[in-house]
Amino acid sequence: MTPVPTTPAPTPLLSQPAAPAARITLTRLTEMKAQAEPIVMVTAYDHPGARLAERAGADMLLVGDSGAQVVLGYDATVRVSVDEMITLSAAVRRGADRALVVCDLPFGSTEASDAQAVETAVRFVREAGADAVKLEGGNPDRASRIRAIVAAGIPVVGHVGLTPQTATQLGGLRAQGRTAESARRVVTDALAVQAAGASALVIEAVPSEVVAAVLPRLEIPVIGIGAGPADGQVLVLHDLLGITEGRQARFVKRFAELGDAVVGGIEAYAAEVRSGAFPAPEHQYPASPEAVRAALEAAASVS
Known part of the structure; x- marks a missing residue:
């Protein structure tokens, strides 16, 4: 009997590298909020920090003006310049393939006028590759700056509660929203930032009960830092890795002791x-x- 010819088994394909994860966009952050999927944000100030944070799965990288202290050695965030922040931000951008990169606009770079704020924001997008810029405060002047930057086509992340750039006016680096007047200001600032067109909001050092009162009114993603449960959380990289020395803020948790x-x-x-x-x-x-x-x-x- 003549054997029936068989079709040879296909040659196994060489293993292909996994497709890169989709890049995080502002639309994706809104989806994460709607699906109650926690957003992970961490600060980064250089290329290796960005690479490591991405490997760890961070959704957002904040090039914070905290780099003034934890990287550049200044005694306060207000010391850092636009040029220094752009250098840090560009390094992070080169290391970030997936995460959404948000860059702090440093003190003195937006206060003069809406035009100055737009000019500064444009530099961060053009020279550093920022996906969005972050602006502290929610008073009428700050809301005007947000509207102007957004009108120029640049996404803005707001920041209310403890705003380190103006901490002197707040009585120092201390929690906000602990008195009736301060709690009202946190809520009104948060809503003003949203109304001005911000795409997301950071709330820092505010009692969780005060944050819970305004969260139902906020349609944009809310990132907490010392503000209890929110749509996401952010911490300074050097704080959470145990590199920062000295007294830490109440909201800091050290997840490693890399300094030692x-x-x-x-x-x-x-x-x-x-x-x-x-x-x-x-x-x-x-x-x-x-x-x-x-x-x-x-x-x-x-x-």
Whole structure:
């Protein structure tokens, strides 16, 4: 009996790399809010920080003016310049493939006029590749700045409650919304920011009960930092990784202790350098006998 020919099994395809995750957009953030899917935001100030945050699954990267202190060593956020912030922001942009990049507009770069605010925001988009800019405050002047920037086609993330750039007026870096007057201001500022056209809102250092009172009125995603449950949360990278030294804000949780690990690693390196254990042979490059002879001859020939 003649055997029936069979079709050979198809050759297995080489494994293909997974398709890159879809880039986070403002529309996606709105969908996440509607679906009660928590939004993860973390600060980033350089290329490796952005890469690592993306690998960890962060949805939003905030190039915060907190970089003034945790990266540049200033004593307050108001010290950082537009040029410095653009340098940090551009580095983060180069490291971010998926996350939505939001850049803080530093103190002094928007206060003079709507025109100044638009000019600054345009620089962050054009020179740093920002997806959105963040602006503190919700008073009428700040709402006007938001409207102007949005009218120029640039998305804005608002920021109310504790606003570090104007902390002196608030009595220092302390929680807001703890008195009747302050609670009313938080609520009215939040609603004013939304009405001005902001795409999202950060609320900082406000009792969760006060935030809960305004959340039902906010259709834009709300990111909390020391403000209880919200649509998402943000923390400063150096705080959550245990790199920042000194007293931390009440709302900070340290999820790692990289500061101690870094010190331990450098101490071990220094000890091996001082003892002669490093570099060991495996850390050195081999040379051919001819190269060694040539080097010796060259050294001997120089008077």
